[in-house]
Amino acid sequence: xxxxxxxxxxxxxxxxxETNTNKDINKKVETVRRFFSDSKASNxxxxxxxxxxxxxxxxxxxxxxxxxxxxxxxxxxxxxFTLIKRIMSACKNVQPFEEYIRRSMELTVGKTAxxxxxxxxxxxxxxxFVDSLLISCSNGTPNAKQIAFLAQYGDxxxxxxxxxxxxxxxxxxxxxxxxxxxxxILNKNNAYIQEAVLCYTxxxxxxxxxxxxxxxxxxxxxxxxxxxxxxxxxxxxxKIENMKIRLKQKEMHISSVKxxxxxxxxxxxxxxxxxxxxxxxxxxxxxxxDRKPRYTYEKGKSNVYYCNRAIEADLYNSRIMISNxxxxxxxxxxxxxxxxxxxxxxxxxxxxxxxxxxxxxxDFVDITFENCEFTNxxxxxxxxxxxxxxxxxxxxxxxxxxxxxxxDCYFSNCKTTYNSTYTKYLFGYNFIExxxxxxxxxxxxxxxxxxxxx
Numbered sequence: 001x002x003x004x005x006x007x008x009x010x011x012x013x014x015x016x017x018e019t020n021t022n023k024d025i026n027k028k029v030e031t032v033r034r035f036f037s038d039s040k041a042s043n044x045x046x047x048x049x050x051x052x053x054x055x056x057x058x059x060x061x062x063x064x065x066x067x068x069x070x071x072x073x074x075x076x077x078x079x080x081f082t083l084i085k086r087i088m089s090a091c092k093n094v095q096p097f098e099e100y101i102r103r104s105m106e107l108t109v110g111k112t113a114x115x116x117x118x119x120x121x122x123x124x125x126x127x128x129f130v131d132s133l134l135i136s137c138s139n140g141t142p143n144a145k146q147i148a149f150l151a152q153y154g155d156x157x158x159x160x161x162x163x164x165x166x167x168x169x170x171x172x173x174x175x176x177x178x179x180x181x182x183x184x185i186l187n188k189n190n191a192y193i194q195e196a197v198l199c200y201t202x203x204x205x206x207x208x209x210x211x212x213x214x215x216x217x218x219x220x221x222x223x224x225x226x227x228x229x230x231x232x233x234x235x236x237x238x239k240i241e242n243m244k245i246r247l248k249q250k251e252m253h254i255s256s257v258k259x260x261x262x263x264x265x266x267x268x269x270x271x272x273x274x275x276x277x278x279x280x281x282x283x284x285x286x287x288x289x290d291r292k293p294r295y296t297y298e299k300g301k302s303n304v305y306y307c308n309r310a311i312e313a314d315l316y317n318s319r320i321m322i323s324n325x326x327x328x329x330x331x332x333x334x335x336x337x338x339x340x341x342x343x344x345x346x347x348x349x350x351x352x353x354x355x356x357x358x359x360x361x362x363d364f365v366d367i368t369f370e371n372c373e374f375t376n377x378x379x380x381x382x383x384x385x386x387x388x389x390x391x392x393x394x395x396x397x398x399x400x401x402x403x404x405x406x407x408d409c410y411f412s413n414c415k416t417t418y419n420s421t422y423t424k425y426l427f428g429y430n431f432i433e434x435x436x437x438x439x440x441x442x443x444x445x446x447x448x449x450x451x452x453x454x
Contacts, residue, residue, distance in 0.1 A: 045089035049199040050127045052091045058122060059091060060100070061115045067104035069132040069153075073145045079138035087131070090199075116156050125157040126167065126196035133171035167193055177204040188213045218243055223266060226252075233257065245270050267310070275314040282322045287311075287350075289329045307332050311351045320367040327392075331378040348394025349377050353402070364401035364432070369393075369409055374426075374444075377414040390428040391416045391445060406447065407437040414444040 051062050063084060070080035081097070088094045119125045132150055136142040142150070154164040166185075170193050173182040182205060186194060191212030198217075201209050206224040210217035214236040218226065226245045231253045232238055238254060239261040245252060246268040254260060255275040262272075262282045269291040274280065289308040308331050330349040353365065379391045391414050395402045404427060416424040426441075427434065427448035436447050 044086055046083075046087045046199050047090050048202070049087050049090055050124060050196060051087065054122055054124070056093050058118050058124075059093075060095060060103075061111070061118060062124070062128065063088065063094070063100040064103045064107075064111075065115050065128070066131055066135060067100045068107055069149075070135050070138075071101075071104065072136075072149050073143055074136075074139070076139050080135040083131075083135055083138060112156075119157060123196075125159070126193050127199075129154055129157055129159065129164070129167055130171050130174070130193075130197055130200075133168060134175060137171070137175055166190055170197055174200045174204075179205050179207070183208055186211045191215075215239070217241075220244075237261070239263070240265055244268065269308075271307075271309050272311045273313075274311065277313075277315060278318055280318065280320040280322075282320075282325055284324045285326075287325065287327045287330075289331070309349055309352060312354070313351070314354045315365050318365045318367075320365065321370070322368065322372060323370040324372070326373045326375075327377065328373075328375045330376075331380075333380045349379050349391050350374065351393045353393075353395040364403060365395075366403045367393075368405040369407070370405075371408045373410045373412075374414050375412045377411075379416045390425055390448075392426040394428060395431065402431045403433040404431050405435045406439055407435075409439045410442075411439070411444040412442045414441075416445060 051059055054062070066084050066087075067081075070077050070084060074080065084100075085097060088097070119128055129150075132153055136146045136150055151164065154167075159167065169185050170182070170190075173185065174197065182201060186208065188211070191214070194210045194212060195215075198210065202219055203221070206220045206222065207218060207227060208216075209219040216232065216235045216238045218240045220242045223242055223244045226240075226243050226247065228248055230247050230249045230251055233253070233255045235257050237259040238257050241261075241263040242265065244266045246266075247270045250269060251271050251273050253273045253275075254277065257277045259279045260274070260277050260281070262280075262285055264283070265285045267285060267287045269289050287310040289310075293308050308329075310327055310330055327350045332349045374392055377391050392411070393404070395404075406427065411426060414426055424445040425448040426445050431448075434448055439447065441447070
């Protein structure tokens with residue numbers, strides 16, 4: 001009898017010990033799960049989310065309301081909370097996540113009305129509705145009550161039924177990470193959504209990421225080769241970022257644009273042909289020519305001309321900033337071949353500016369090269385037409401009023417080679433101001449004439 005009691009006691013102790021052990025294991029597993037969840041969120045922030053640009057008051061309300069959307073009629077909030085934490089990770093001065101959870105449980109009509117007002121005043125309606133859709137779909141298709149809740153939110157934010165349907169299509173493409181599907185729904189009438197969701201689409205879109213009546217934006221995470229489109233025009237702004245531009249036509253024509261931005265791109269064996277652009281910014285790009293000449297003219301052995309050039313521009317009233325950019329392996333060869341656009345002078349293998357003569361002094365071009373690198377830039381002009389070399393940059397005599405600044409740049413093997421008694425320069429021709437500072441030249445022609453230090 002005593003043995004049986006002792007045996008039963010041992011079983012109870014063993015069972016209790018196992019139960020406690022399981023609880024400890026579960027607790028540790030949950031801790032690990034939370035760690036990975038939090039780690040994933042902090043390591044993958046939703047960068048450039050519109051809420052990150054608002055003040056703390058609006059930001060706190062925003063996260064309160066996202067927590068409401070995450071918990072409404074949902075038994076599993078882990079994925080939804082992870083997304084909220086990812087958005088929080090890209091923001092400054094956020095409160096502990098538990099504080100947003102606590103306040104979400106104290107929702108009132110007054111707080112909701114104030115939040116809707118702030119969304120409308122700060123243009124957050126679209127992104128909040130998208131965030132709410134993503135959160136509600138974090139574990140699959142939302143249930144009927146969640147759908148009704150989202151529809152009510154959309155109505156309060158001022159969206160019509162057709163607009164809610166359209167925003168839902170954007171959210172679905174984001175959830176599926178579907179680049180092709182996303183690009184198919186872009187049109188000039190849904191610009192208000194396109195700009196709001198850039199924080200999500202930049203994570204998976206390859207190519208055209210925004211196309212509205214005013215803006216055109218190409219982007220890639222992995223330096224996708226640019227679509228074989230060689231004419232872009234009539235936008236307020238065109239931005240091309242993280243792309244590889246290597247066109248079959250060897251030319252990309254961009255015109256009638258107020259603002260052109262080229263950021264972190266590879267431009268390979270393709271000449272940018274620019275006209276009627278007010279502001280140009282080229283930063284952290286790499287221009288290189290590694291195939292046959294873009295343009296070849298040959299009439300027997302007496303007239304030969306070929307051209308591998310980075311940029312050709314017909315500009316006036318323009319401001320150009322080229323920074324942290326490399327140019328390599330550009331060349332021009334001319335033998336008794338006249339380029340009428342240059343008025344018979346110079347060449348400019350990297351950048352050549354044309355222009356029409358104008359007596360108005362306010363029609364000028366301000367161009368700056370800063371922290372750029374030029375290597376293996378060659379011009380060979382053995383003919384009666386060209387008096388000067390200007391191997392890197394050349395402005396036609398017709399293009400008056402150029403102000404040029406070159407600072408912190410590096411030049412290696414940049415020169416003009418031909419039989420002539422004329423002086424060979426890297427920059428010219430007809431500048432009203434030419435400033436240079438802290439440049440390094442190795443086996444290259446001198447920078448230019450009438451140069452000012454500083």
